[in-house]
Amino acid sequence: MSKKGNHQMKKTRTLFSQNPSSQPDLKTLGNQLLSSRAHVNNLPILLKFISPSSSPHHTLESLLSLQSFFTPLLPDLPPSSSKPSLYPSLEEAKADPEFIYRTWLRLMFDEFVKLLIHFLVSPGSKESLKDVVLDTIMEFVKTGNAGKFNSSIYHKFIHNIVHSTMPVDNLFHSLATKYFKYIDVCYFTYISVEKIARTLDVKDIIYDKAVEVELDDKNTSTASIDVCIHKIHYILLRIAPLECCLEEKSNHETWSGSEFSSIGGNRKGNSEVSDEDDEQKKVLSASKMSKKMKLKFSRAWISFLRLPLPLDVYKEVLVTLQEAVIPHLANPAMLCDFLTRSYDIGGVVSVMALSSLYVLMTQYGIEYPNFYEKLYALLVPAIFMAKHRAKFFQLLDSCLKSPLLPAYLAAAFAKRLSRLALWVPPSGALIIIALIHNLLRRHPSINFLVHQDFGDGVVKDDSKAEECADRSEGCSVVTDSSATTLGLDHFNNRESDPLKSNAMRSSLWEIDTLRHHYCPPVSRFVLSLENDLTVRAKTTEIAIKDFSSGSYATIFKDEIGRRVKQVPLAFAKATTSLFSESEFPGWTFRCEDVKKLNPTGEATGIINRSDGHDNNNAKRQRIECA
DSSP: OOHHHHHHHHHHHHHHHHOTTOHHHHHHHHHHHHHOGGGTTHHHHHHTTOSTTSOHHHHHHHHHHHHHHHTTTGGGSOOTTOOGGGSSSHHHHHTOHHHHHHHHHHHHHHHHHHHHHHHHHOTTSOHHHHHHHHHHHHHHHHHTBTTBOOHHHHHHHHHHHHHOSSOOHHHHHHHHHHHTTSHHHHHHHHHHHHHHHHHHHHHHHHHHHOSSSOHHHHHHHHHHHHHHHHHHHHHHHHSOOOHHHHHHOSSOOOSSSOHHHHTTOOOOSSSOSOHHHHHHHHHHHHHHHHHHHHHHHHHHHHHHHTSOOOHHHHHHHHHHIIIIIGGGOSOGGGGHHHHHHHHHHOHHHHHHHHHHHHHHHHHSOOOOTTHHHHHHHTOSGGGGGSTTHHHHHHHHHHHTOOTTSOHHHHHHHHHHHHHHTTTSOHHHHHHHHHHHHHHHHHOGGGGGGSSOOOOSSSOSOOHHHHHHHHHOSSOOOOOOGGGGGTTOOOOOTTOSSGGGSOGGGOOOHHHHHGGGOSSHHHHHHGGGGGSOTTOGGGOOOOOGGGTTTOOHHHHHHHHHHSOOSSOOOSSOOOOSOSSOGGGSTTOOOOHHHHHHHOTTOOSOOOOOOOTTSOTTOOOOOOOOOO
8 A cells, every 4th residue: 555545544543433423424435435536545444343242333334335336347357365475576566556455455354244234143143133144145145156056155154143142034035035035045055054054064074083172072062063063954844846937937137247147159040050949059058957956956965865954854854854854855865865864763663764765765766674673663552642643644545555465474464553543532433443354455365363263272173161160179180281271362562573473373352342442433343344345345554644644633523413312311211101011920000091091190100910829919009100
């Protein structure tokens, strides 16, 4: 800088040290900066007011002046990495004062961007100015790279948001509603998320291996990583998948003149290009953009899933994978390791991972050898009270629909479900009856479970033993030594392997006990199993979704709304007499004659003697029944 410029800068600093809160002076400084290069030393003064501690009016005035100054100069500024040492010699660099001046402007601009990002993530910033600051940053992203998307500024912006300690929900909402509709913003957001996730993954490995790190510092680092993971997940969920838009629209809305708008766009302004060629280029452009977006989308999500996800984020990810992630991945098989690990954890996590894993198996050809063994292990009483039980039972019914399912496996699931019917609430019993109904209808080979006569270890017919016991005590009948095992259930409910559970040697006796269930809907619904389910033309499968969301409240509501022909009473139904005529042979009760003789309705009764009976029988009073 010249001596005159330094003198002007010192004079300006002295003015603001005497009256730092003077807004007209800020406006004057801004006008001077925009009018002449001689007042370029006003830049550091204006930068001091881009701070959360400054007055909102001062911050806004400085922001508008600096933005107006830097916007037209950005295309001519050197990159941030440019240094005078890049010149062939130091003398040539010193001989080019214009280069030095523009390099200094680049440093001032980088400082300005840094202050803007700090203002956004600072807890003391005014909410009224954050939208203006966000728009300013995105304007620099749009024009800061010679008309193309400035990914460097945008990555710094996303990086600072993710690593900030304050809640940034409002900032995320503004960013998503205003800018995530542009395809290039989404594209570079995926790139930034991938870089940040890889950095967090490396940090986590370092924290796990560093023995010298103190426990408090390690807990602080783990907590900060969890906060960053929550924010990355928030960003990924707010970016709408653009695959459908890319295939349907030819003109894609971009925030800047990035490579997305230039794909296939170097056309000559003449009539040599036909309309068919234009349409073909549009199709190729959309296809190319779709592949790029899928690739970045896949890399961002895979990098995120490699992080040590907190339990709440883990569950939310498992819920959204099937619809929000898998259809838009370049290769959904990449999720195989993540889903199989989740499915092996057990409990609620396995239930939530089942949906996505089932999609990979049925639609993308992924093989999981122990799938049914893990599914069999999930059938515990707690599953009937789980939050996602409705989806689980629908998937369970779908997994057991294949006609290629072995008989022992179908029998094991049917027997495991019937045993659970003894422990679960009424809503669970309804689901179990529906599932067993569908199993018996789909797999006729296990219909013997409805009523099975045991040949091994149990006496088939003990009628001879009963007749002998009636005739005499000394009569002896030779029976099998295993007759004492009558009623033994060979099914091992604690066995985790369906093959070793001995379900084929058992029967569904638990379902028969539901006939006397205290809940009327259960006792009524179990009668559906009495039909011959092998005749498929006369029966239909039961929709599990009609029962999977049941609870005590839904059962009570259905019973209240049900129309009953006869209202159950608390006393026995009235009869014509207190005692039946079969208990008094030879006697007749003339109720009608008594009513005629005694119209007042007194409770009297006459017992008439018939011929051939003892005359000592006296008259007995009885209560006349209406």
